[in-house]
Amino acid sequence: MQCEVCGGEIRGKPVEIMVEGSIMKVCQRCKRFGNEPGKWKPFSLKQSPEKRVIIPKKKRVPKIEVEEEIIPEYNEIIKRERERKGWTQEKLAKKISEKVSLIGKIERGEIVPEPRVIRKIEQLFNIKLTEKVQDVEIRSRKGEITPTLGDIAVIKRK
Ligand SMILES: [Zn+2]
Structure with a gap:
């Protein structure tokens, strides 16, 4: 079966983790992205450094009306x-x-x-x-x- 986080094939037993309130079956590598049920702590997938998507912030240049x-x-x-x-x-x-x-x-x-x-x-x-x-x-x-x-x-x- 496939890991619900990375999409890779899970070798061996999948690990159930809690990610943002839902249970996902993931591989050993991805189990750190969530908490195992029972040890649940608020954890967001977005906070994971490896899954973080960097959205470039627009430079805040004050608009000067000199057109x-x-x-x-x-x-x-x-x-x-x-x-x-x-x-x-x-x-x-x-x-x-x-x-x-x-x-x-x-x-x-x-x-x-x-x-x-x-x-x-x-x-x-x-x-x-x-x-x-x-x-x-x-x-x-x-x-x-x-x-x-x-x-x-x-x-x-x-
Ligand atoms: Zn995985």
């Missing part, structure tokens, strides 16, 4: 910067090696560009289209007048 988010006016800023240079959407698309249709969608605010596209546009126009979430909170807490798009562009260039 960058694209600013809500990204589409207007991109459009304005493009027009300032006198470029067509096609030209901008070529400059950053993206499709014209993508530029159109970005400028209409239909899609949020991928981070890699954002970076390319930022570098091209020397602007910042992302902001840290924290910054937004601080700014709104001050209760200042909502900056105009021009103001934002100036702030971001610093």
Whole structure:
């Protein structure tokens, strides 16, 4: 017959042990995982060093809200910067090696560009289209007048 703990073949007489309140028939090697009935003491199989499953604990890193988010006016800023240079959407698309249709969608605010596209546009126009979430909170807490798009562009260039 098989040992109910390790699953191995029991040679000779199985040993009855109490494991977490139930009787198991085990081999000689596994009898230490429990207590023989009569000598029963609270004993958990989980406490056995050889049967212990080590569950990796997740590192408790305090979550800091410094994630960058694209600013809500990204589409207007991109459009304005493009027009300032006198470029067509096609030209901008070529400059950053993206499709014209993508530029159109970005400028209409239909899609949020991928981070890699954002970076390319930022570098091209020397602007910042992302902001840290924290910054937004601080700014709104001050209760200042909502900056105009021009103001934002100036702030971001610093
Ligand atoms: Zn066993």
